[in-house]
Amino acid sequence: MNSLGRIFRISxxxxxxxxxxxxxxDGCPAGLELSAEELQRDLDRxxxxxxxTTPRREPDRPRILSGLFxxxxxxxxxLLAITNQDVDSKDYEAKRWTPRPGHADFVAxxxxxxxxxxxxxxxxxxxLTAGLVMAGAVARKLIxxxxxxxxLDEVGGFPQIEEAVQDAVDRxxxxxxxxxxxxxxxxxxxxxxxxxxxxxxxxxxxxSIPAIKGVEFGSGFRLARMKGSExxxxxxxxxxxxxxxxxxxxxxxxxxxxxxVFRAVVKPTxxxxxxxxxxxxxxxxxxxxxxxxxxxxxxALRMPVVVEAVTAxxxxxxxxxxxxxxxxxxx
Ligand SMILES: Cc1cc2nc3c(=O)[nH]c(=O)nc-3n(C[C@H](O)[C@H](O)[C@H](O)COP(=O)(O)O)c2cc1C
Numbered sequence: 001m002n003s004l005g006r007i008f009r010i011s012x013x014x015x016x017x018x019x020x021x022x023x024x025x026d027g028c029p030a031g032l033e034l035s036a037e038e039l040q041r042d043l044d045r046x047x048x049x050x051x052x053t054t055p056r057r058e059p060d061r062p063r064i065l066s067g068l069f070x071x072x073x074x075x076x077x078x079l080l081a082i083t084n085q086d087v088d089s090k091d092y093e094a095k096r097w098t099p100r101p102g103h104a105d106f107v108a109x110x111x112x113x114x115x116x117x118x119x120x121x122x123x124x125x126x127x128l129t130a131g132l133v134m135a136g137a138v139a140r141k142l143i144x145x146x147x148x149x150x151x152l153d154e155v156g157g158f159p160q161i162e163e164a165v166q167d168a169v170d171r172x173x174x175x176x177x178x179x180x181x182x183x184x185x186x187x188x189x190x191x192x193x194x195x196x197x198x199x200x201x202x203x204x205x206x207x208s209i210p211a212i213k214g215v216e217f218g219s220g221f222r223l224a225r226m227k228g229s230e231x232x233x234x235x236x237x238x239x240x241x242x243x244x245x246x247x248x249x250x251x252x253x254x255x256x257x258x259x260x261v262f263r264a265v266v267k268p269t270x271x272x273x274x275x276x277x278x279x280x281x282x283x284x285x286x287x288x289x290x291x292x293x294x295x296x297x298x299x300a301l302r303m304p305v306v307v308e309a310v311t312a313x314x315x316x317x318x319x320x321x322x323x324x325x326x327x328x329x330x331x
Pocket of ligand 1: 054210267271
C-alpha cells in the first residue's frame, strides 16, 4: 500500500493543501544521533526558488514528533512532519471536473469516487516528496560510509540546464530531464537474485516518485546495442573491482562492491500554461482547459535529492536485512 521496506520501513502521508506532509519510519535502530537541522539541509535542496520551479514558497521546517530522546533515536517509530504554510486552493475548485492531461486528476476521481482531496493535486502532489527527503536524510546517516549522490545529466535533451529551462519557461511550456545517481562504498552481497534484486527494489522506490517514467542501471538501454565483449565488466581485483561498470554495480540482483549507478527519467510537468484539450466529467463533452495555479516548469530541477533519498532508504533496508546495520548503534 503506502509503505516501503521490510525492516527499515517508511510510510509517507499528507496532502498538498491539507495540514502538512511527512513520513513515518519504523525499524530505525536505536542510538542514531539525529536533529531536525540535519533534515533541513536536504529539504532545502528540494525547495523551490530557482527559475523554472513553482512560485509557491514553503519554509519546510521539519519536526521530529516521536522516536527521539536526548538527541538519539529510541528504536520506536519516528514521525516526521512539515506543516503547509503557503496554500492557495482557488484554482483547483474551478477546475475540479476538467482533468489535466498527464496528471492524476482523472485516475484519482475514478479510484476514490470523488472523495480525494484534489486541492493542489492532494496526495499526488510532488510536495509529498518532502516526506521522502526527510526519511532519506535519516537513512543517509544510517548507511555511512555508504554515500549516495545524484545530479542532473540533462533537461529537455540538453546539458545546458539553465538555458534549457529558461527556454521552456519563455515558451510557456515544461521540460523533463535525466537524473544520474551513484552510491559508493557499498558492500558486495546486498540484495537477492529474483524479486528483491537491488535493481527491483531501487526501481520500485524510484518509480514511486511522481513524474518518474524510466530507470536504467549502468549502461541500461545502451546494452541492447553492445556486444558481450564490450558489455562484460572485466574483474581486476579479488574484491570484485571491475575495469568498467556497464552493470551499474549489480550482478544477479546482488551488489558486486562497485559503484551503484542508475539513471532516472523525469517527464515534463503536465501542468503547463497553455490551452489543452480535455473532457468535462459532468457532461462527457470535450472542452478546453487552461491550467492555472503555481507549478514547476521543470520538476527535474528538484529531483536529485529526492532520488538520493529513496535510494538511501532502500539501501538502509538492505543493510538492516543483511545485518550490516545492527538494531542498536553503539558509540
Ligand atoms: C518535486 C516535484 C514537484 C512537482 N511539481 C509539479 C507541478 O508543479 N505541476 C505538475 O503538474 N506536476 C508536478 N509534479 C508531478 C506530479 O506530481 C505527477 O506528474 C502526477 O502526480 C502524476 O504522476 P505521474 O507523472 O507519475 O504519472 C511534481 C513532482 C515532483 C516530484
